[in-house]
Amino acid sequence: MKKEIRIVGLDDSPFDKFRDRKTLVVGTFFRGGSFLDGILTTEVTVDGTDSTQRIVNMLSNSKFRPQIRVVLLKGLAFAGLNIIDIQEIARKLKIPVIVVMRRQPRKDLKASLERLGMGSKVRLLEKAGPIRKVNHLYVQFAGCDEEFVRKIASMTVKHGNIPEPLRLAHIIASGIMDGESRGRA
Template sequence: MIRKVKPEIRVVGFDDGTFSFSFKAERRKTVLFGVVMKGSKEVVGAVSRWITVDGTDVTEKLIDAVVNSRFKDLRVIMLKGITYGGFNVVDLDALHRETGLPVIVVVRKRPDLKAMELALKKHFPDWLERVELLRKAPPLFEMIPGKLYVQALGLPVETAFQIVRVTTKTGLIPEPLRLAHIMASAFMTGESKRE
């Protein structure tokens, strides 16, 4: 339980690497990269795993990256959305339960769940299981009107907002997520892409 949000709270933020359409067709892998930080100021380390593009292994890989890392003092997991590697959907309940850590999802645009459901139904035989993971995710709260949205599991949404503020240095995205995006993108393409 997080009683007080300290400026140096230990957070791991995850993002995935870019991939091409051929990766989707061939069910190839992309990198899942996590940056461990003290608040927004100090990078403590990093973790990485490979996930299948449009697969179903992202939850298992996130759990493995957190539980089997040397970083035993993590307080929060941050995700940049709940779909990685295309439509590899995170089971937020399982991630929270298996790691024992609160999960904060941060997105810049409100997801269009109806469009996502239609795409899943059209392209995946197991679409119903994937849609169920989307539907059972916690409610989306608008932190900055029209610009930043947050979902919180295992902690009150106000505490999640505080953690997002404490871990953000420049712009809207918390540093662990911003740096994970840069690293994952550079790893897959040779250089980082614009946020």
């Protein structure tokens, strides 16, 4: 694997679930885990179903597309419960997709979604595959194997315990929406 593999890290911005209909998704385009070379943005619907298609469109239409070798997502859902289909992104773009989480998701989430009549969202959660612990991160992935995920994690975690493309996407997204960055990536 090249030291300066091109990586896109995606995170959503903060939003008011009672007021906002859409929220911003920020992508950081990195060489390895060290050099930020560009920014991409799109919007997704709060608690909607458009995150997968919006991400595919944003990346497909980007000038960076020919160089992108892996996509990192900060969580499997953006804008509340807008669940991302990582298998579809990997299939359509023909590149690996890695979901990164700081901690294990709530065990009762699927049951809660079923009770709320959101079975289609549960199926997307299940379609993403098992959650695995790699180093100190919880991950799900499509279009690659666990060894590839380990290499990407080792290469991109620089400050703290989250891959640099995701850390910067989080800082930028919260800074744009709130006027200054806040919280942990």
